[in-house]
Amino acid sequence: MHDNKYFHYGGDNMRKSMLLIIVLALTLVVTPASLSAQDCVISFLTVWSGEDELPNWENMVAPFVEETGCTIEAESTRDLNAVLTTRVEAGNPPDITAAPSQSTMQTFIEQGELVPLDFLDMDRMQQQFGDVWINLGTIDGTLYSVFPRAAIKSLVWYSPPAFEAAGYEVPTTWDELIALCDQIVDDGAACFSIGLESGAASGWPATDWIEDIMLRTASLETYDAWVNHEIEWTGEEVTRAWETFGEIVGNEDYQFGGSAGTLATGFGDAPCALFTDPPGAYLHRQASFIQSFIMDCPGGDALVPGEDFDFFGFPTIDEEFGNPGLGAADSFVLFTDGLVRAEDGNRKPFGDRRLQKLLHSQGGRTASDLLGAIKDAVARHRGERPLDDDAAVVVVTVGL
Structure with a gap:
């Protein structure tokens, strides 16, 4: 579980x-x-x-x-x-x-x-x-x-050398993240590489996105009420979380391979787009366990954790709700x-x-x-x- x-x-x-x-x-x-x-x-x-x-x-x-x-x-x-x-x-x-x-x-x-x-x-x-x-x-x-x-799930993975070469800075807020995505697209690449395919369990990476967003746009009490089925999925807080997620997955240019690529790409293969030359995408949101999959990417055995790939915390959205981390x-x-x-x-x-x-x-x-x-x-x-x-x-x- x-x-x-x-x-x-x-x-x-x-x-x-x-x-x-x-x-x-x-x-x-x-x-x-x-x-x-x-x-x-x-x-x-x-x-x-x-x-x-x-x-x-x-x-x-x-x-x-x-x-x-x-x-x-x-x-x-x-x-x-x-x-x-x-x-x-x-x-x-x-x-x-x-x-x-x-x-x-x-x-x-x-x-x-x-x-x-x-x-x-x-x-x-x-x-x-x-x-x-x-x-x-x-x-x-x-x-x-x-x-x-x-x-730990609330992590966004990236390549520090690729960021440095492109002149990008790590975002700390949602607005900065969207601005970075726009800049990456203008430079001719995709912002995120997302993979939702996981056999019979396909789709679970998207639920993690929603949870991370929910924790940053609503109170912890609201999140718990949602998990315990005490508020409707069509409620205001849940709707906002989905709409916020839609700012990423509703934009074809933000996703490596577009929405079709997001749906068809295996979750373990998705981070590999960050390590091609040139990078196909620059960001990948996933839990701490994904580093073993990164090492399995083509050429991944030569990547050095902390140098060739690293992570930052999922950005803050509403300052009043802070920057909680999602664990699993x-x-x-x-x-x-x-x-x-x-x-x-x-x-x-x-x-x-x-x-x-x-x-x-x-x-x-x-x-x-x-x-x-x-x-x-x-x-x-x-x-x-x-x-x-x-x-x-x-x-x-x-x-x-």
């Missing part, structure tokens, strides 16, 4: 990046027949793909795989909501998934499909995460998702919950509270020790009664 959240940042050129590293110290998925890790296979549904995202994930969980012998079977899709809904309806949900949209998550919660993470040590979670990340993963007072990665992150949720439903001879479930008490009593133990403690506790509870469902538990340690 890409959850967006605003925050304020300062300085002419923010160089701090947000990094959340979640190390999965233990993920145990077992068959109904036993609690052995020998046949441990974890299904993972994600929007991550390509040469960077999935390999980075595999590197992150490599210590866990080595210690447990478990296999992680990753399935990538850009149509997460549709694929996930189909699998849930078929009774074949993944063990772990990138969280779907908020509304889809709410539906799964109402259906009892998602595993609440209330067995986690919330004191430790609050030490490791800021409140904003815990709040974003919480629905109706219960934590359901954790965030392994975050990005991917989060994970769990679907397998057979362990807490494991029943004894009287059909009494093992339960969340029993698991939580066990985890609290095992603080500081290694993953393998904790694995043994969980196996023993569930085995004692079950006695001779077999498991009726897959069983899973996740212990998450987080470092910032």
